[in-house]
Amino acid sequence: MTEPLAPQYDPAAIEAPLYARWQAQQLYRVPADHPGEPYVVQMPPPNVTAVLHAGHGLNNTLQDVIIRFERMRGKRALWVPGTDHAGIATQNVVEKLLAKEGLTRFDIGREAFVERVWAFVHETGGSILKQLEALGTSCDWERTYFTLDADLSRAVREVFVTLHEEGLIYRGKYIINWCPRCLTALSNEEVEKEEADGRIWHLNYPLADGSGHLVVATTRPETMLGDSGVAVHPADPRYAHLIGRMLTLPLTDRTIPIVADDAVEADFGSGAVKVTPAHDPTDFEIGRRHDLAVFDVMTDDARMNDTVPERFRGLDRFEARKRVVAEFEELGLLVKVETHRHAVGRCYRCDTVVEPKLSDQWFVRMQPLAEPALAAYRDGRLRFLPERQGDNYAMWLENIRDWCISRQLWWGHRIPVWYCDTEGGGCGRTSVSRTDLDACPECHGPVRQDEDVLDTWFSSWLVPFSSLGWPEETADLKAFYPGATLVTAPEILFFWVARMIMAGLHFRGEVPFRTIYLHGTVRDTQHRKMSKSLGNGIDPLEVIDRYGADALRYTLVSGMAVGTDVILDPADLDASFAPGRNFANKLWNIGRFLLGHLGPDTPKLADVAEADLTLADRWILARAEATVVEVTGQYGKFRLNDGAAAVYHFLWSDLADWYLEQIKPRLYGTQPGGETAKAVAAHVLDLGLRLLHPVMPFITETLWQRLPHSPADDSISVQQWPVPGDARADAQALAEFGAIQEVIGAIRALRAEYAVAPGQRVNLTLADASPVVQRAIAVEEETVRRLAKVDNLQLGAAPAGASGTVVLDDGTVVIVPLGDLVDIDKECARLGGEATKLEGLVRSQEARLANPQFVDRAPPAVVAKEREKAAAWAAQAIALREQCRALRCRDQN
């Protein structure tokens, strides 16, 4: 792999072959006995049916940057990939496919359906992992897991049975969230609340004895068919006399009692609440307290069932609502309708309005699991980035509710519970078992396994240890648990992150990771989340195809500050990915130019005599040193964007714009010292490439392999991370070459201002040159001549004739005689203007320094600094005025 670089940067041509090579070399394979301190990152397992989207791209890029950085730092860096069986999501996908054949899952039956899903998963599932490869992800693919694999299933079962034994899993009849489209229960977290403008109907319920009526307010009139009471607040004087009396429930032949309950808010609505125990969690509790009857009036798909009067049966809940309201109106029992803003819960998978439903489900008692998880946060064992996310975490744990884990689905881990039915002549025993049961352990009669499966998250909350072989005490488990950092989106903080922490503490006694980096979301220019339905998504594969994975990665990383979103314009990929695309192209050309001059004979920096180093050499080495410190610090703080920006600046501005320009004559052989320049250039490019490698792995590898001293068949991704001392700190070189840059900049600005033809050479006089400038010019005069196209260069007094002038911060006066190009009056006006500005600054500065409050209270260092500033400005202003006078004076001669 050492052919010369192609003239054109073609990411497609380098990326895929490199990835294949890394895989073949098993660079990211991490056995348990791998050297180094462990650093483990668990990839948030994408849904097995998922297609790569921008969110995956961002999430996995960030993880890859972190893992590559830590790997190069000598850690035993392991990144564990996997996929999630994604119960509801996957089942929905396959059901849709079936629907195209005109079939439902009930038509083909459970066994055939599950087979069908497996076939689908084997056929198309997991392709997202292939897509991740295009990003350059350096995970250990040999460890790829699937949450329905036998070993992870075993862990799931072990956890279920253990928690059950500990009394932390129970079954019971409660109001749960029910999705009438998916036909399953959902956990609280799986319901997305959405504020919506709704209505609230005030309905008249007549007293049974005809002596009056009571008005109830409801947002869901259709549920009145299931009412079994009306509740008022015990201390509400309006209704005190009615407590205990009976009402006739309209549209039905039922009589229901009026009860008093603290749960009622007297101020809201009419102060009287209709109680529907089967269709509302609060009502369920009220019903329990007052022993009210329970009327479930809906089918699983949210139609009115046979318990309601015939004319309502079969009606969808929203149809039924209209019908009920209409009938109340006809009967003159509709008092009023008001608009009302309230939260509506929707299924997070299909967006259907969730129905509170009374049913038998399995739950995990969360309080005992939440307490240690909260303690781990409070005592600092967990760290959130951004920090404020920790409050979210704590708040959720403090108000935790039991977790409904059973799902009425077919795709997932079947609940390991077997019933010995009494109707079948059995003993009625319920068996919770680690192994499949064929017969009742008690009476040896036939058993029936629970029909339900477990919530998808009941397997993914275990992956920090189940992916490492648990419940076996494997070498992997010892070597890689606990992990170091979790990188994910805040959306799954409760679904996944918090639960992993609870499971980790409960089953392993340690938090599964220490740092939780919750990154932002990729959004469009209107700040909308990218989604398929909005059609505003960016396809990472298309971006990779057009600009390369490196360009995608750099753009994402550089746009991602901790705690912020990344905004990209899906309609303008060119503009969106310009930063990464431009930078990658620049790097390619830096490589093409520099590597073309380097060869096997290029000396190592260590073999270059100190005395041979020019100021420019020392300067770029000092810049490299500073960049090593900066980038290492920023990556270490997960400020990946700041780290990336620092390398960007080093490679583009310092190396390409200045150093490479400076050494050209030495490279071309028109000046001596070529070998030294090559050695320095090779050295700092090597450092820069290492620092950039975590962000742009492909192009850095490509260039690095062509550096003179890179071992053959080696990879930059397993090289050592640069450390301070790899280059060298040199404040003097920074200052002196900085002065050269200032002088050149001043000349260029003058040239531009006076429209000096690009090829035209000018003369230069440096008056009042500071010591730093003098020292710098003594050794880099040629650089100034060449980069600013200067002919004669002299230190001393201003020459005769019209000239342009710039006064540098250190007082050095840069004078470029420009003859006819200069309009003396204009130049004087310009200089005078600048002088006036400076004099203004000096005056305000002097006022400040004359203020005893400031001089006494501000730290001496600050005061001294302000004094220096004032002096420097004053000197500059004087120099400007002086130049103006000199200009007019010379003009007269």
Next chain:
RNA sequence: GGGCGAAUAGCUCAGUUGGUCAGAGCGCCUGCCUUACACGCAGGAUGUCGGGGGUUCGAGCCCCUCUUCGCCCACCA
């Protein structure tokens, strides 16, 4: 209803403990195809740092308040 966050150049955002902090990238303007790169080079313009008050010798940076967005949580039917 509660909690949290954000408002800085045309756009997307940095600005970590108050004293060169008014910055970067993209876009824009001017001039250049200078034998690595026009996805480039050189130069340049642009901001009462959301409004108002306050603390301080000194405030994008701290406090109060208002306005506008966003996120999370929530059993007032």
